[in-house]
């Protein structure tokens with residue numbers, strides 16, 4: 255029951271998308287295993303808890319490493335048929351575990367997010383929360399530029415009407431009932447951190463410090479971050495279209511003043527001058543129209559992608575058998 259203290263030991267699945275992470279996996283997998291063992295020893299979670307890696311079509315040795323790891327007790331893995339990007343890979347993992355676990359925690363595999371925040375996340379679940387967001391309290395390990403762009407990203411999202419938690423990425427705990435409800439969200443344009451708040455249930459936050467990557471390189475340069483922000487906004491909000499409408503209204507009022515002005519000038523016999531202002535207005539208005547059309551085109555593009563209802567990911571291999579396969 256919501257809001258009441260849960261007293262059975264929940265099965266935890268830690269879901270970790272991995273793309274070309276052969277350098278960092280051998281290091282962080284030990285940390286994840288250590289955390290699972292620790293939580294089991296503290297009797298916070300069930301001994302059936304696992305770490306599930308999602309290989310997102312890596313081109314390096316990542317899948318081999320995952321397969322090796324899965325020979326030991328606490329690891330399992332699934333492999334996507336090709337690279338589908340972080341959000342799709344994470345969704346694949348979450349959908350895979352929704353019927354296997356009581357709680358899932360999603361985290362990146364590079365060790366940037368402090369795994370010690372998991373204790374508090376599990377604690378909050380046991381206290382009756384269904385969603386626990388991991389929020390970065392400091393960004394000192396990031397450069398000024400990364401920090402500035404990332405924080406502007408959240409501000410822009412909120413301004414554009416996307417209900418995303420400030421400084422929260424994809425490190426979060428979700429209970430299985432949230433996962434089961436979330437399975438009904440069938441869209442192909444994914445922006446998980448903006449979609450999860452829509453599901454509802456009782457949320458809470460846990461603060462942690464973000465570290466540097468333990469090894470390997472980031473797959474999120476500025477260009478990808480911009481496109482993620484843009485995608486997030488157009489997937490979750492129609493505020494940009496509304497802003498265009500408002501701006502259209504503003505331009506219409508300006509035009510009305512312009513018309514009045516030119517009529518008066520004509521009556522006073524001051525016409526013909528004003529070539530420069532004519533051209534500027536023309537250029538400005540056609541620029542605005544182009545941008546507006548493009549913006550609306552973005553939405554039509556999304557509708558196009560959504561109507562196809564293509565699968566969001568395809569799982570090609572598993573290191574374990576699913577229940578229906580065992581029969």
Ligand code: UDP
Nearest residue numbers: 271272273310339340343362363472473474
């Ligand atoms: N990732 C993925 N598919 C991709 C790109 C990234 O599964 O196409 C994974 C990656 O292995 C990591 C997580 O997504 O576990 C976050 O990526 P990264 O650390 O490169 O991003 P950053 O932390 O720099 O934003």
Ligand code: MG
Nearest residue numbers: 362364366467
């Ligand atoms: Mg990272």
